[in-house]
Amino acid sequence: MTPADDAGVLVSSKKDNSGTKSQNQQKKRRVVRMAGGQVWEDSQLDNWPTDDYRLFVGDLGPEVTSEMLEQAFDKFPSLQRTRVVCEKKSGKSQGYGFLSFSDADDFLAAWKEFNGKYVGSRPIKLRKSTWKSRNVDIRKVKRQDKRAFLEYKQGKR
Numbered sequence: 115m116t117p118a119d120d121a122g123v124l125v126s127s128k129k130d131n132s133g134t135k136s137q138n139q140q141k142k143r144r145v146v147r148m149a150g151g152q153v154w155e156d157s158q159l160d161n162w163p164t165d166d167y168r169l170f171v172g173d174l175g176p177e178v179t180s181e182m183l184e185q186a187f188d189k190f191p192s193l194q195r196t197r198v199v200c201e202k203k204s205g206k207s208q209g210y211g212f213l214s215f216s217d218a219d220d221f222l223a224a225w226k227e228f229n230g231k232y233v234g235s236r237p238i239k240l241r242k243s244t245w246k247s248r249n250v251d252i253r254k255v256k257r258q259d260k261r262a263f264l265e266y267k268q269g270k271r
Contacts, residue, residue: 162214166194167221168243169213174198175234176207183211186233190224192217212243 146155171183183196198211215221229240 162195163216166214166216167218169215169221169225170241170243171211171213171233172209172239172241173236174207174209174211174238175236176209178207178211178234180211182234183213187213187224187228190215190217190220192220193224 146153174183178198180196180198183198184193187193187196192215193213194216195214196211199208200206201208213224215224225240225242228238230237232238
């Protein structure tokens, strides 16, 4: 079993054929996040590729681990990482996790094939992850674009 990291997250990662992690995963980057009215730097994303296709996995049973998710989705060759989010203190699953794919076709095939299928004791729900939209820099650009659009729209009337 993979030990929980400092944020209570079980992480499993696949290695490429050479046995080393991909170059995308070795790069360090600064990711500032905003959610629930708080802003923080998310160091957990350092080990995740920046150009992946990520699925949110919901309704996981308490027995599901990152390794179980990896085994369930292992038939997709572009599966890069799996992650089950756990409580910090107890180490119990919070009931959701993430899957990372390097290929869009595998991402879509996994979504279609496994949405509503049983992994562990419950049928899982899959949807596209919105992790990129929570980055503070991206939110600022979206706000600026929205303001510019509204100003343009008001000037037209």
